[in-house]
Amino acid sequence: MWRAVASTALTVLVVVLFCIAGVVLWGKRQYNGPGPLEAPICLKVERGASMNRLSRQLEAQGAVRSAHIYRLGTEYAGISARLKAGSFLVPAGASMAEIAEIVTRDGRSTCGTEVNFRIGVLNAEVQVREIDPATGQYREVIAFDPSGEVPGAYEDIAASPDTRFRVTLAEGVTSWQVVEELKAAAFLEGEVEQVPDEGGLAPDSYEVRPGVGRAALLDEMQARQVTVLEKAWAARAEGLPLKTPEEALVLASIIEKETGIPEERRRVASVFVNRLRQGMRLQTDPTVIYGITKGQGALGRGLRQSELRRATPWNTYVIEGLPPTPIANPGGASVAAALNPEDTDFLFFVADGTGGHVFAKTLDEHNANVRRWRQIEADRNAN
Structure with a gap:
C-alpha cells in the first residue's frame, strides 16, 4: 500500500514539476517574444516609480500583455531595482525584455x-x-x-x-x-x-x-572631463613628448581650436607632436588669440603682426613648447587625438579653402601652400 502511495506521489510530483517547467518556459517566451504594440509610444517613467508600478502602466498602455510576467521577468533578470526616470521611446513590437532594457539602460530620455x-x-x-x-x-x-x-x-x-x-x-x-x-x-x-x-x-x-x-x-x-582624460591617458601611444595628462589637455585644446574636421584631428596632432619632438615652436594662431582674450569672448577680427610678436604666456610664436594652460575645453575626440596622433613627418599645415587643411613636411612646401591659400582669399574678396 505504502509503495503504491509513494508511486502515486512521485507521479504527481513529476507532473507538477513538468507543469511548472512548462509555465516557466511559456513565461520566458512571453517575456522575450514580440510585444503587442502596433505603433511606437513615448513611455514616461516618473521619478521614484517602482518596476511594479511601471508594469501596470505598461499593461494599461498596451505595451505588454501581462504586468505580472513583466515584473517577474525583470526580477528574474536582476534588473528590477535599476529603473531610471525619464521619457523613453518604445518601438512597435518591443518585447518585455527590450522594454526592460530601455528603462534600465542609462536614464537618457529619448522622446517627449x-x-x-x-x-x-x-x-x-x-x-x-x-x-x-x-x-x-x-x-x-x-x-x-x-x-x-x-x-x-x-x-x-x-x-x-x-x-x-x-x-x-x-x-x-x-x-x-x-x-x-x-x-x-x-x-x-x-x-x-x-x-x-x-x-x-x-x-x-x-x-x-x-x-x-x-x-x-x-x-x-x-x-566627466577627468574621466575622459584618465581613460585617454591610460591608452596613450608610447614615446609622446607629453609628460603629464595636463599637458595632453593643453595640446588637445589647441587641436580642438585648429580643426573642426574629425578626420583631421590626429593629423593635426601629429604636426604639433613632431614640432615638440624637434624643439620647434608650435606657432599656432589660436594660442595668440587666447593670450589676447583670455577666453572671454571672440576676438572678432584677424590677428595683427604686432600681436603675433607680442609676448604672452600663450603666444606659441614666442614661447617654447606648450602654453601653461589649455585655451578651451576640448572634446574627447581631440583628447584622444593628442594622445594617439597619426604617424607622419608633417611639420606645417594651412587652410585649403574647403574648410580643411593641407599639410607639408618642408618649409618650401608649406610656403607654396600658403601662397595658394592667399590666392584663394584674394579671389574670394574680389567676388
Whole structure:
C-alpha cells in the first residue's frame, strides 16, 4: 500500500514539476517574444516609480500583455531595482525584455518635449524639440537666443512637468563662456563663485532637472572631463613628448581650436607632436588669440603682426613648447587625438579653402601652400 502511495506521489510530483517547467518556459517566451504594440509610444517613467508600478502602466498602455510576467521577468533578470526616470521611446513590437532594457539602460530620455540649452563657441541658443514616436525624429518647435526676448510659448513649455531639460556644451568653448551663458539658463539656480579651470569641462550633453544648481552642474562637467582624460591617458601611444595628462589637455585644446574636421584631428596632432619632438615652436594662431582674450569672448577680427610678436604666456610664436594652460575645453575626440596622433613627418599645415587643411613636411612646401591659400582669399574678396 505504502509503495503504491509513494508511486502515486512521485507521479504527481513529476507532473507538477513538468507543469511548472512548462509555465516557466511559456513565461520566458512571453517575456522575450514580440510585444503587442502596433505603433511606437513615448513611455514616461516618473521619478521614484517602482518596476511594479511601471508594469501596470505598461499593461494599461498596451505595451505588454501581462504586468505580472513583466515584473517577474525583470526580477528574474536582476534588473528590477535599476529603473531610471525619464521619457523613453518604445518601438512597435518591443518585447518585455527590450522594454526592460530601455528603462534600465542609462536614464537618457529619448522622446517627449525637450529644452536644450546649447552653448556654442560664438553664442548660446535655446532649442525646444519634440520627438515623433512614429518616426523617431525630432521636430524643432522653438529656437531663440536666451540673451534676447523669450517667446511666450516657451514659458508654458518650460513650466510643464513633462518637459525635459538639457545643457549641451560644444567642443571648443571656454570655461568663462560656459559660466557666462549658464547665467541665462533660467531653469538653473545658484551663483558660480569661480570660473572652472580652462579645459576642465567636458563638452557633452547633460540632462538636468529644473532647479539644479549651476555649481553642481559645473562639478559634473569637471568630473566627466577627468574621466575622459584618465581613460585617454591610460591608452596613450608610447614615446609622446607629453609628460603629464595636463599637458595632453593643453595640446588637445589647441587641436580642438585648429580643426573642426574629425578626420583631421590626429593629423593635426601629429604636426604639433613632431614640432615638440624637434624643439620647434608650435606657432599656432589660436594660442595668440587666447593670450589676447583670455577666453572671454571672440576676438572678432584677424590677428595683427604686432600681436603675433607680442609676448604672452600663450603666444606659441614666442614661447617654447606648450602654453601653461589649455585655451578651451576640448572634446574627447581631440583628447584622444593628442594622445594617439597619426604617424607622419608633417611639420606645417594651412587652410585649403574647403574648410580643411593641407599639410607639408618642408618649409618650401608649406610656403607654396600658403601662397595658394592667399590666392584663394584674394579671389574670394574680389567676388
